[in-house]
């Protein structure tokens with residue numbers, strides 16, 4: 019048997035019937051959705067379910083139905099594509115839109131200019147409707163078009179009806195639900211004023227002819243769609259989406275979606291809690307950093323195994339004991355009862371508070387925990403980030419050094435140290451810290467790097483590259499402006 023024949027035979031063995039394999043191939047060709055071995059059993063179960071729904075007993079009938087491209091294919095697509103979505107999923111991007119983009123555009127745009135937002139792969143509409151609610155909450159005054167598209171006709175129909183289960187609303191506070199939905203038994207009907215803001219249509223992202231209504235967009239959301247595709251389809255779609263942006267437009271993907279910088283030329287902008295992509299005229303991807311505080315992304319474990327790096331100074335012996343006062347009034351620890359438990363619990367508590375933005379409380383827990391567990395690198399890292407948030411860059415530098423003295427493999431401690439050193443004016447040393455972080459990320463390899471908290475290795479790589487690209491533009495000795503939020507705001 020030739021190797022090609024062996025390969026085909028082995029693929030066929032993975033599917034229980036060759037018809038199922040051929041149907042899967044057709045669907046991948048049409049939609050980009052791939053069926054790696056671990057998804058084949060569930061795909062077959064869906065195919066069998068559709069067969070029984072349509073009264074078919076033989077997979078050959080299903081294959082013939084699919085080849086005719088009509089209702090049979092539609093039924094399969096609805097069930098084989100994953101339509102999970104909910105309101106205000108991955109809120110960092112909407113927050114960035116509301117807090118940064120809208121105020122800027124509102125000031126700069128001449129009257130009459132329309133905002134154009136496209137939710138590509140919108141499932142049953144939760145994503146574009148979230149944008150519509152966000153625009154209302156942000157009191158956006160210009161006209162806007164919000165377009166929701168999906169390959170699944172059935173989902174688009176549900177989107178137009180705009181009735182949702184409680185599950186789709188699970189992250190909304192009750193006052194938002196009460197304001198924008200009318201409850202009818204167990205379902206929630208979106209109010210007409212939000213429904214009328216969104217236009218829906220079916221659209222296959224692999225369709226090569228661009229539709230006029232998808233062009234020149236200010237914001238494109240294509241989240242949790244590319245995750246199901248193979249590389250060639252991802253590249254094709256990503257390039258088309260970037261082409262569909264207006265000159266000042268932003269593309270946002272989901273946190274688990276593939277990382278575009280390695281796949282096509284684009285500008286990668288690291289933002290608080292998310293990454294944005296923009297068109298670039300450069301042939302290679304470029305990086306930029308926008309006000310991306312680390313507290314939002316303190317991970318829950320060391321990201322990579324230890325490697326040999328430049329020796330760091332033994333700061334622990336020479337520095338005064340650490341006190342963390344996140345904002346002006348220093349917390350009186352004698353008044354605070356903090357249940358610390360084991361180091362791991364104290365670290366988890368401090369991290370949780372910091373990531374929720376409760377920085378004063380995080381500082382209190384961290385300071386108390388450090389008194390009890392001074393040899394915990396993660397606590398020093400959290401301290402470094404909290405000091406940085408408060409603009410205390412000297413203390414942040416010291417705390418990051420302590421963290422690295424205890425554990426050189428903490429990538430984020432190198433990042434925190436580099437950030438602090440840069441703010442303290444030493445661009446060369448800061449660059450070295452970021453290069454150490456980059457070396458650790460490369461040495462771990464992106465495939466076997468575990469996810470930590472909600473920060474992926476790809477996002478961490480973006481953060482490091484963005485810092486390096488910013489430092490490479492700086493004179494060698496110059497303090498960087500603080501891009502951090504003031505604590506307590």
Ligand SMILES: C[S@@+](CC[C@H](N)C(=O)[O-])C[C@H]1O[C@@H](n2cnc3c(N)ncnc32)[C@H](O)[C@@H]1O
Pocket residue numbers: 048049050051099100101102103104107138139140141142145167168169170173221222223224240241242243272
């Ligand atoms: C997991 S949902 C994501 C929904 C929403 N964007 C979110 O993040 O909550 C993925 C959606 O992508 C759609 N989809 C899959 N392949 C597509 C394609 N080739 N063109 C357009 N939409 C597609 C599916 O029908 C599904 O509704």
